Amino acid sequence: MNKFNLTQFVVMLTLFIGLILLPHYLRYQHQDFMIFLIINVLVVVSYRLMTLTGEWSLIHIVMMGVGAYTSALMSKHMGVSVWLTIPLAGLSAAVLAGLLSTPLFRMTQFYFLIGSFAVGEAIRLAWIFFIKPFGGSSGISSVPSPELLGIDFMDPIPYYYLVLIVVSLCLWVLYRIEKSRIGLTLNAVHWKAPLAQSVGVNTWKYRTLAFMVASLFVGIAGALKIHYLGNVTPHQFGVGSMVFVLIWVIVGGYNTFYGPIIGAVVLSVLDESLRNLNEYRPAIYGVLLIISIMFMPKGLEHISQGLKDWIKTAKSSS
């Protein structure tokens, strides 16, 4: 193991221990905040897998809702254990993504963006208009929480650990996919789809794969969210929430695995810490966003890369 890997390892370990200890030092309201933040990390990282192919969709948050509704309906009305409905939530979102990819990937770029938005809205409106079984505007309430060995998962601390474990596992899977040959091929599809095709890459298959895997994990994220909240409504998965995902990914940067994570964490913490400023909050948040995009167009990830280079040169010159 060389020196650089060692620092990386130490950073990861500290982060992990920190995340394990953290909830015990937080107030109730901040424990809630951490749970949703970790879920949002999974949302942005799974979204990044999709953007690797160069296609930006507006359907990601709706896919989160697909997972959420699946999990809520199955656990509440069919009596299926929440431990089963969480993976099934991901699976249902992935299957739906697979079905939608045939019409959606006839489009690319801007047209795909608009197409994905239209399909997403159609799904969301279906939740509103089909009162049976989706519950209309008010959605589904009293969604059961998971049960295991008498642990109370209504309490934020156990649920925090549950979310931490599930999301860590999911991030590991997404990381492995990106670093594998599949990640390389997705990048190739992004940069020059015709060239990739000419050496035998089935670009349609890889776009579909990325869409399905991204939907799988965001579906799981959706299930995690609503089993903590206890209710699911169509408004949680509107285009407003999607815009937040886009902002986190763009401000954080999408050229590295950790870029979107930095974006989601920094902006969420910032937003939370502005809470006391009440009516000024959106304005200040907006100004900070504009500043960050103007002065760091490559995203926050660029700062950490600059830091790395700086340490390297400092080391080699000493």
Added chain:
Amino acid sequence: MALLEINNVSKHFGGLAALDEVSFSALEGEIHGLIGPNGAGKSTMFKNISGFYSPTTGTIRFNGQDIQGLSPSSIAKLGIVRTFQETTLFQELTVFENVLVGCHLEAEVNLLDALFGLNKKVQQKANVHALKVLDFMGLTERKDQLAIELPLGSQRALAIAIALAAKPKLILMDEPFAGMNPEETRQMMDLTRKVNETGVTIVLVEHDMKAVMGLCENITVLNFGTLLAQGKPDEIRQNDKVINAYLGGGH
């Protein structure tokens, strides 16, 4: 023996015939030139062969099998790989990664393999193959550079390296000499011959007549979407119809 047979291929866009009943064939192991003035239909022909277009009428046989209408990736699987006009590379990837993408057909993995690293042997084989191709094309020293940072000559060599990594029987080269100075052209000609000597058949679309005449054993000339002439370089050079097409009527 003909490796690639084009039989009466037409391609219409609305009322316009970009290709009209064109037939020619490329023999196994040769370098075959496909030339003609701008707008003659050379690129359209390439797109038809490589699956980016499907012909309106006519058949394309490769290695005894009809391939017209297949997708580009299926055609690559059968052993036809093309390069592109201008310099088309995965610009943000390193030279090594570019060639590694070229190994796709033999090194493709599924999700489980990717997660648990189950196919290390296949990946290692791909790595070794990619390094061999880089060495063959004289790009070993540049393997960790980004593709976009290479000089023109090396970029063109890399484009061929990507194609070669897919282990094709036939490479379609689309204007590999465009914009090159005489020294780069000479090096590129050597590389093209070297690739051909490994047993790969090459069909070459090119405007640089010196390169075409120097490399090709047989030449097909297109003009306004129709076949104008076919033959050895010397016959083509003296063909009145060809001279007229290039210099314009009235000469």
